[in-house]
Amino acid sequence: MAASFSFTQIPTVSPLHQNPKKTDKTHEKSPRNTDSEDHVTHLLYNFKAPFELKQVHSHIIKNNLSPTILPLNKVGHICSLSTPVSLSNNFDYARKIFESVDKPEIIIWNSILKDLATGDNPREAILLFTKLRFHDILPDTFGCSFVLKACSLLLSLYTGKIIHGFVLKSGFGPDIFVQNTLIHMYACCGVMGASNQIFHKMDQRDVITYNTMITHNFKIGDYVAGRHLFDEMGERNVTSWTAMIAGYTQLGKPEEAINMFHEMEKAKVRPNEVTVVSVLSACADMGALDLGRKLHLYIKRRGFCSNIRVCNTLIDMYVKCGCLDKAREVFYEMQKRTVVSWSTMIMGLAVHGHGLEAFKLFDKMKEENVRPNRVTFVGILHACSHMGLVEEGLRLFDSMVRDHGLEAEIEHYGCMVDLFSRSGLLKEAREFIDTMPIEPSGAIWGALLGGCRVHKNVEMGEEVIKHLLELEPQNDGYYVVLSNIYAAADRWEDAARVRRLMKERGIRKTPGCSSIVVDGIVHEFLAGDGSHPQAKEIYERWEQLAQELKLEGYVPDTSLVLLDMEEEEKEHSLYRHSEKLAVVFGLMNAPPGKPIRIMKNLRVCRDCHVALKLVSRVSGRQIVLRDRNRFHCFMDGECSCRDYW
Numbered sequence: 001m002a003a004s005f006s007f008t009q010i011p012t013v014s015p016l017h018q019n020p021k022k023t024d025k026t027h028e029k030s031p032r033n034t035d036s037e038d039h040v041t042h043l044l045y046n047f048k049a050p051f052e053l054k055q056v057h058s059h060i061i062k063n064n065l066s067p068t069i070l071p072l073n074k075v076g077h078i079c080s081l082s083t084p085v086s087l088s089n090n091f092d093y094a095r096k097i098f099e100s101v102d103k104p105e106i107i108i109w110n111s112i113l114k115d116l117a118t119g120d121n122p123r124e125a126i127l128l129f130t131k132l133r134f135h136d137i138l139p140d141t142f143g144c145s146f147v148l149k150a151c152s153l154l155l156s157l158y159t160g161k162i163i164h165g166f167v168l169k170s171g172f173g174p175d176i177f178v179q180n181t182l183i184h185m186y187a188c189c190g191v192m193g194a195s196n197q198i199f200h201k202m203d204q205r206d207v208i209t210y211n212t213m214i215t216h217n218f219k220i221g222d223y224v225a226g227r228h229l230f231d232e233m234g235e236r237n238v239t240s241w242t243a244m245i246a247g248y249t250q251l252g253k254p255e256e257a258i259n260m261f262h263e264m265e266k267a268k269v270r271p272n273e274v275t276v277v278s279v280l281s282a283c284a285d286m287g288a289l290d291l292g293r294k295l296h297l298y299i300k301r302r303g304f305c306s307n308i309r310v311c312n313t314l315i316d317m318y319v320k321c322g323c324l325d326k327a328r329e330v331f332y333e334m335q336k337r338t339v340v341s342w343s344t345m346i347m348g349l350a351v352h353g354h355g356l357e358a359f360k361l362f363d364k365m366k367e368e369n370v371r372p373n374r375v376t377f378v379g380i381l382h383a384c385s386h387m388g389l390v391e392e393g394l395r396l397f398d399s400m401v402r403d404h405g406l407e408a409e410i411e412h413y414g415c416m417v418d419l420f421s422r423s424g425l426l427k428e429a430r431e432f433i434d435t436m437p438i439e440p441s442g443a444i445w446g447a448l449l450g451g452c453r454v455h456k457n458v459e460m461g462e463e464v465i466k467h468l469l470e471l472e473p474q475n476d477g478y479y480v481v482l483s484n485i486y487a488a489a490d491r492w493e494d495a496a497r498v499r500r501l502m503k504e505r506g507i508r509k510t511p512g513c514s515s516i517v518v519d520g521i522v523h524e525f526l527a528g529d530g531s532h533p534q535a536k537e538i539y540e541r542w543e544q545l546a547q548e549l550k551l552e553g554y555v556p557d558t559s560l561v562l563l564d565m566e567e568e569e570k571e572h573s574l575y576r577h578s579e580k581l582a583v584v585f586g587l588m589n590a591p592p593g594k595p596i597r598i599m600k601n602l603r604v605c606r607d608c609h610v611a612l613k614l615v616s617r618v619s620g621r622q623i624v625l626r627d628r629n630r631f632h633c634f635m636d637g638e639c640s641c642r643d644y645w
Contacts, residue, residue, distance in 0.1 A: 044056050044069070044070070045071065047074070047078065048078070049078065050078060050079055050090045050093065053075060053078055053079070053093075054093075056070070057070070057097065066101075067097055067100045067101055068101050068102075070097065072097070072098065072101065072103075072108050072111075073108070073111055073112050073115055075094050075097055075098075076094050076098075076108060076109060076112040076128075077112055077115075077116070077124075078090075078094075079091055079093055079094035080094060080112075080128050080131050081124055081127060081128065091131060091135060095135075105137070106137070106138075106139070106140055106143070109128075109132060109137065109139070109143065110139075110140070110142045110143045110146065112128065113125050113128060113129065113139075113143050113146040113147060114142075114146045116128060116146075116150070117146045117147065117149045117150040117153070118149070122149070122150035122153045122154055123150070123154060125146060125147050125149075125150035126147055126150055126151070126154075126156070126159055129143065129147040129163075133166075138170070140172075141172045141175045141177055141178050142177070144163060144166065144167050144170075144172060144178055144181075145177055145178055145181040147163055148160060148163055148164075148178070148181040148182060148184075148185045149181060149184075149185075151163065151185050151189075152181075152184055152185045152188040152189070153188075155188060155189050155190075156189075157186075157189040157190075157191065160182075160185045160186070160189060164182060167182070174203065176202070176204055176205070176206060176209070179198055179202055179209070180206075180208050180209050180212055182195075182198055183195045183198050183199060183209065183212050183213065183216075184212050184216075186198070187212070187213075187216035187219075188216075192216060192217075192220055195213065195216065196213075199213055206235075207233065207235050207236065207237055207239075207240060210229055210230070210232075210233040210240065211237075211239050211240050211243055213226075213229050214226045214229050214230055214240065214243045214244065214247070215243045215246075215247065217229065217247075218243070218244075218246075218247025218248075218250065218251065219247075219250075221251060223247060223248065223251055223253065223256075226243075226244065226247055227244070230243075230244055236267075236269070237269075238269055238270065238271065238272050238275060241260065241261075241263075241264040241267075241269055241271075241275065242271075242272065242274050242275040242278060244257075244260050245257045245260050245261055245264070245275060245278045245279055245282070246274070246278040248260060248282070249278050249279075249281045249282045249285070252285070254281075254282035254283070254284075254285035254286040254288075255282075255286060255522070257278065257279065257281075257282035258279065258282050258283070258286060258288060258291065261275075261279045261282075261291075271298070273304050273307050273309070273310055276295055276298070276299060276304060276310055276313075277309055277310055277313045279291070279295060280292060280295055280310075280313045280314055280316075280317045281313060281316070281317070283295070283317050283321065284313075284316055284317040284319075284320040284321065285320070286517075286522070287320070287321050287322075287515065287517060287597060287599040287626065288321070288517060288522075289318075289321040289322075289323060289517070289597060290517065290520055291520075292314075292317045292318065292321060293326075295314075296314060296326075296330075299314065305333070305334075306335065308334070308336060308337070308338055308340075308341065311330055311331075311334050311341065312338070312340050312341050312344055314330050315327045315330050315331055315341065315344050315345060315348065316344050316348075318330065318348075319344065319345075319347070319348030319351070319352070320626070321597065322352075322595075322597050322624035322625075322626055322631055322633070324348060324349070324352050324354070324633075327345065327348050328345070331345045337370070338370075339370055339371065339372065339373050339375075339376065340375075342361065342365045342370055342372075342376065343372070343373065343375040343376040343379055345361060346358050346361050346362055346365075346376060346379040346380055346383070347375070347378070347379035347382065349361065349379075349383070350379050350380070350382040350383035350386060351382065351386075351629075351630045351631050352630075352631045352633065352640060353386065353630070353631070353632075353633070353639075353640035353641045353642065354640070355383040355384070355386060355387040355389070356387075358379065358380060358383040359380070359383065362376070362380050371404070372400075372404060372406075373406070374400075374406055374409060374411075374412070377396065377397075377400045377404075377406065377412060378411045378412060378415060380396055381393055381396060381397065381412060381415035381416065381419070382415055384396065384415070384419055385415055385418045385419040385422060386422075386630065386641065386644065387644070388419075388422060388423050388644060389419075390419060390420065390423050390425065393415070393416060393419045394416075397412065397416055400412065410438060410441055410443070410444070413432075413433075413436055413438070413440070413444060414441075414443050414444050414447055416432060417429050417432060417433060417444050417447045417448055418447040418450075418451075420432060420451070421447050421448050421450060421451025421452075421454075422450075422451060422454065422644070424451070424454075424455050426448065426451050426452065426455060426457055426460055429447075429448050429451060430448065430460065433445075433448065440467070441471070442468055442471045442472040442475065442478075445464050445467045445468045445471065446468065446477070446478060446481075448460075448464050449461060449464045449465065449468065449478060449481050449482070450481065452464060452481075452485060453481050453484050453485050453488075456485065456488050456489060457485075458485055458486070458489050458491070461481075461482055461485045462482075465478060465482050473505070474505075474507060476502065476507050476508060476509050476510055477510070477602075479498055479499075479501065479502050479507060479509075480509055482498050483495045483498040483499060486498065510601070510602065511526050511527050511578075512526065512527040512577060512578040512579070512600065512601065512602050513525070513526050513527075513578055513600070513601045513602075514578035514579045514581070514582040514598050514599065514600045514601075515582065515598070515599050515600075516582045516583075516585060516586050516590075516596065516597065516598050516599075517597070518585075518586065518589045518590055519589075523582070523585060525578045525581040525582045525585070526578055527576055527577055527578045528573075528576040529576075529578070529581070532581075532585070534585065534588070534589075537588065538581055538584050538585055538588070539575075539576075539581075541584050541587070541588060542575055542580060542581070542584045543575070545584065545587075545615065545618075546575060548618050549611060549614045549615065549618065552614045552617065552618060552637075553614070554610065554611060554614050556574050556575075556607055557574070557605075557606050557607040557610065574607050574608075577605065577607070577608050578600065579598055579600050579604060579608050579612070579625060580608060580611060580612075582598045583596060583598060583612060583615060583623060586598070586621075586623075587615075587619055587621065593621075595621065595622040595623070595624055596621055596622070596623045596624070597624045597626075598623070598624070598625045598626070599625075599626045600625065600626065600627045600628070601628060602627065602628055603627050603628050603629055604625060604627045604632060609632065609639065609643070612625065612632070612634045612639075613634050613637050613638065613639055614637060615634070616634035616635050616636060616637060616638075617636055617637035622634070622635045623635075
């Protein structure tokens with residue numbers, strides 16, 4: 001269309017700015033004039049090559065219009081980065097257009113550099129910077145900062161060093177804007193030493209300087225240096241606080257993140273959407289439901305509900321705090337959902353034992369033309385695993401690869417091995433591992449070992465442990481599971497041999513630890529721990545409760561005790577499990593009728609599972625237990641997992 005266009009058809013009055021009165025009937029009826037006007041109007045904003053730009057420019061000159069109606073950034077982009085033979089001429093052509101507007105040329109180039117550096121292809125910013133130097137156009141501090149930003153995104157240390165040299169040679173070194181960008185560039189490229197060197201040599205630092213250094217120190221795991229910088233800085237803004245909170249959260253220190261948020265509240269700094277996301281993530285890790293609920297109210301007041309990332313994190317927080325109803329509420333109130341929204345909700349339903357609902361949501365997701373990703377399939381395969389749906393799991397695994405073009409990753413293989421193992425298909429699980437196109441990880445073999453424990457297959461357990469001890473020789477959990485397998489088979493000598501091996505290798509069993517939040521305070525209980533201020537009362541109350549449970553049919557499962565001792569001693573050992581202590585503390589201290597929410601670092605044992613079901617019946621309380629693998633919601637003597645976990 002562009003090639004057939006002729007400027008002899010253009011009317012004397014611009015169609016871009018006004019609609020002239022039509023006095024000539026022949027002119028009024030001419031379709032050729034209308035076509036040419038529409039073409040020029042279209043090209044003014046949509047030209048994609050220097051040739052099309054020149055057509056529009058000719059029209060502007062012919063009709064005595066101002067060149068300022070041209071989108072100058074696009075002019076520079078098209079002329080400087082297009083690749084015909086006459087590239088240099090195109091660049092000069094753009095410069096002539098810039099000379100005809102009442103605006104310094106360097107400001108236009110800077111604007112283009114900024115657009116390119118933050119666009120989809122930051123490499124173009126570097127190419128343009130090179131061309132500016134080739135044409136003896138001296139970039140200023142802003143131009144240097146924009147191209148350094150592009151180097152940060154591309155992790156292009158070599159180019160960044162060249163730009164740094166140009167900065168020093170041009171006398172821009174002391175400019176704080178450039179120095180801040182250099183700090184960021186070197187840190188992004190993994191050269192934190194250079195960032196520190198620039199930082200310590202700076203005569204003047206601003207809040208951006210400190211925020212950049214804090215963020216990158218946390219990224220490399222140096223939270224001590226990050227905290228020191230935060231304490232040292234004078235002025236702090238919301239970004240400063242958010243950098244600290246996000247840093248602690250990402251390093252797996254949710255308690256420090258929440259404490260930092262409380263400090264932020266005392267400083268009367270209003271959280272923004274990024275802050276809220278970081279604090280909600282910390283709440284999810286800590287199980288701090290009360291704070292999460294307060295943040296939800298804040299989100300509503302500030303109008304953050306339209307932010308998809310905020311809502312997705314809110315769903316994740318409610319799921320991980322065992323409050324599935326609120327997670328559903330947030331999900332269904334969202335005006336727009338991404339694949340992350342659907343995947344988070346599907347995984348939440350799966351780990352809470354609502355597998356059928358997870359399948360319905362998965363089908364609904366596809367009906368709404370939301371393409372599932374790898375995380376979605378981890379969630380739905382997880383649902384299959386915890387429902388024992390072997391055939392459905394196999395179908396979905398094949399569909400993921402065949403119908404959705406997604407390559408199976410280690411998490412998906414782990415779900416399948418777990419599915420086979422839980423269902424007692426240990427031979428099939430072993431064969432599946434043998435056919436995997438990738439090397440099985442410790443988690444893969446660990447899933448099979450867990451199946452050996454549940455189904456008491458000593459021989460296969462011994463075979464699997466050999467692989468695990470090669471991959472993760474210091475993982476105490478695998479030794480404990482093997483010892484469990486031997487104890488269940490009354491092979492006490494073998495169980496003792498495993499314990500001796502742990503001792504020889506300096507491996508200690510991770511103690512069971514359960515936590516509960518009451519009145520905003522986190523209370524932690526270790527197995528057999530007597531350090532809590534209410535320890536005496538807790539143990540006395542459990543002894544009373546145990547008698548009530550026995551009247552309901554509770555028989556302590558002493559086969560779980562790995563030591564060869566008297567039955568009464570084994571019972572008392574079971575009574576001191578951390579989740580039992582936490583539940584009793586909750587019954588004693590939580591407001592009547594309020595659900596008791598427990599977080600445990602290990603998997604719940606069979607004895608505690610049976611006991612907590614009965615506790616929920618005799619106390620009339622809902623008990624939500626989040627263990628290492630999933631959630632158990634105990635109510636009226638039943639569990640959401642239906643005793644399949």
